[in-house]
Amino acid sequence: MSVWQDMLTYVDFCESDQENLRAAWPLIESHQQTIVTHFYDIILGHPDARAVFDDQAQVLRLQNTMKQWMKELLLGPWDEAYFQRRQRIGRVHVRIRLPERYMFTAMNRMRQDMIDVVFDNAEKDQAKEMCRSISKIADLDLAAMTSTYMEAREWQQLRTLQDLIIHNMPVTVLCLDADGQVASATAPGTRLLNPQATVGQPLEAFLPPELLEVANLEAAMERAQRSGRVVTIPRALLIEQGNDRHFRITVVPLAHELAHMLVHLEELTDVVHAEVRAQQAESLARIGTLAANIAHEIRNPLAAISATLQVIGGSLATDDRRKVVLEKVGDQVFRLDRLVSDLLGYSRPAQVSNQVTELRSLARDAVAQSGVDVELRGEQDCQVFADPQYTSQVIVNLLQNARDAGGPVWIELGPGPTLRICDSGPGVSAEVRDRLFEPFVTTKTRGTGLGLAISRKYTEAMGGSLELLDGDGGACFRIGLLRAPHEAP
Ligand code: HEM
Numbered sequence: 001m002s003v004w005q006d007m008l009t010y011v012d013f014c015e016s017d018q019e020n021l022r023a024a025w026p027l028i029e030s031h032q033q034t035i036v037t038h039f040y041d042i043i044l045g046h047p048d049a050r051a052v053f054d055d056q057a058q059v060l061r062l063q064n065t066m067k068q069w070m071k072e073l074l075l076g077p078w079d080e081a082y083f084q085r086r087q088r089i090g091r092v093h094v095r096i097r098l099p100e101r102y103m104f105t106a107m108n109r110m111r112q113d114m115i116d117v118v119f120d121n122a123e124k125d126q127a128k129e130m131c132r133s134i135s136k137i138a139d140l141d142l143a144a145m146t147s148t149y150m151e152a153r154e155w156q157q158l159r160t161l162q163d164l165i166i167h168n169m170p171v172t173v174l175c176l177d178a179d180g181q182v183a184s185a186t187a188p189g190t191r192l193l194n195p196q197a198t199v200g201q202p203l204e205a206f207l208p209p210e211l212l213e214v215a216n217l218e219a220a221m222e223r224a225q226r227s228g229r230v231v232t233i234p235r236a237l238l239i240e241q242g243n244d245r246h247f248r249i250t251v252v253p254l255a256h257e258l259a260h261m262l263v264h265l266e267e268l269t270d271v272v273h274a275e276v277r278a279q280q281a282e283s284l285a286r287i288g289t290l291a292a293n294i295a296h297e298i299r300n301p302l303a304a305i306s307a308t309l310q311v312i313g314g315s316l317a318t319d320d321r322r323k324v325v326l327e328k329v330g331d332q333v334f335r336l337d338r339l340v341s342d343l344l345g346y347s348r349p350a351q352v353s354n355q356v357t358e359l360r361s362l363a364r365d366a367v368a369q370s371g372v373d374v375e376l377r378g379e380q381d382c383q384v385f386a387d388p389q390y391t392s393q394v395i396v397n398l399l400q401n402a403r404d405a406g407g408p409v410w411i412e413l414g415p416g417p418t419l420r421i422c423d424s425g426p427g428v429s430a431e432v433r434d435r436l437f438e439p440f441v442t443t444k445t446r447g448t449g450l451g452l453a454i455s456r457k458y459t460e461a462m463g464g465s466l467e468l469l470d471g472d473g474g475a476c477f478r479i480g481l482l483r484a485p486h487e488a489p
Pocket residue numbers: 043049050052053058062065066069088089092093096098102103106107110
């Protein structure tokens with residue numbers, strides 16, 4: 001037995017009820033407008049009830065709907081299609097957010113008005129029977145619309161909760177309904193979700209098409225649905241304006257009407273970049289050890305060559321033309337020796353011995369050592385916690401680079417435990433900039449390409465930092481050191 005049949009049987013809605021209702025219709029029809037007007041007057045007198053209407057036009061439209069409703073109520077047929085139309089009313093009332101209490105109270109007023117008309121216009125006995133039947137059908141109508149109202153409202157509340165949870169998740173999640181539309185989505189704070197996309201649109205509206213394609217997401221979703229298992233796409237690469245972005249995508253089949261499928265996107269770009277850096281660092285470390293071994297091997301023969309050159313040079317007369325050649329060879333040997341020293345300096349672990357020192361005096365000593373003509377700017381002084389030898393070596397390196405770049409060179413002390421070494425040269429080109437601190441990257445024709453790499457290594461070993469600042473003119477390097485512990489922050 002259908003639900004509707006069951007309801008009719010329960011209240012014993014039989015042939016005689018149908019006849020009573022049909023007989024009541026002509027009486028009520030002549031008062032229809034008055035009843036409907038009264039119905040809406042009462043609604044409009046209650047602010048919360050009135051609030052569900054958009055405008056007066058809607059009220060007028062609904063008056064006609066109510067007249068039709070009343071006609072069907074009294075004339076039937078009270079079949080399954082009737083039941084379904086009544087059920088629909090409940091869902092519509094949820095959609096327009098009508099508080100549930102108004103359905104019961106409004107039905108009471110409607111029923112009362114119809115009964116009053118019947119009592120005023122029909123024979124007493126007949127009126128009694130008609131009113132019993134009106135009461136039955138009004139209750140049946142109320143039951144039909146309330147059942148769907150409850151169901152739809154529960155649904156609406158669940159969806160609101162789902163939206164709230166998903167929207168505020170600290171990860172990127174898209175929840176799809178059975179039609180494949182996005183039912184809820186995380187707040188589009190991530191750089192991934194299209195901020196223009198709105199709930200109710202397909203996945204394509206939210207995610208870049210290239211990502212969907214490269215991850216073959218459609219196939220993954222199909223697989224997840226078919227197997228009922230979580231499917232993970234471990235890596236999907238997206239190239240965006242020349243930059244690579246990496247994602248892990250997980251598809252979770254939920255098989256629930258509200259949430260059919262969950263798509264979770266995790267950006268791994270930083271992790272992938274860190275992995276690459278770690279691998280590079282590892283291979284650099286291996287090369288470093290190798291280079292240090294070779295440097296050791298080269299050092300002794302170099303010393304022997306240098307000594308031999310000196311002996312030969314000393315045995316030649318001052319005006320001997322071969323002396324010029326020997327000097328050139330000597331220059332190259334000297335260069336090689338510097339390269340070997342730098343290589344050893346770069347590959348050897350730094351042995352830091354930080355101590356409390358004055359930044360200004362460190363800078364002054366380094367300037368004196370460098371032999372570079374430098375202007376020392378900035379009145380501030382600061383107690384730093386640094387290794388004087390390493391700091392001095394770093395400053396000397398940077399000063400010599402600055403001098404080689406050409407133009408005036410200056411050091412600016414402060415703010416705090418920092419100093420900047422600037423020159424007026426051509427600056428650092430964009431191509432070199434990102435790799436400037438890598439070994440063997442140099443802008444000079446005669447450098448070993450290790451000076452900046454060593455300088456950064458030393459400053460970082462002391463707990464400080466070395467960076468190239470952005471600027472228009474020449475190059476400007478900033479050394480950041482640790483503030484001495486007893487200094488106020
Ligand atoms: C006896 C109680 C009620 C009955 C029988 C009833 C009946 C109906 C019907 C038949 C519809 C059209 C449904 C459809 O589109 O299929 C409807 C919609 C609506 N009802 Fe009711 N209703 C009742 C109570 C109320 C109350 C108390 C209010 C307001 C406080 C109200 C406000 C509305 C609104 C705003 C719509 C939507 C109209 C639209 O689509 O523009 N109803 N109702």
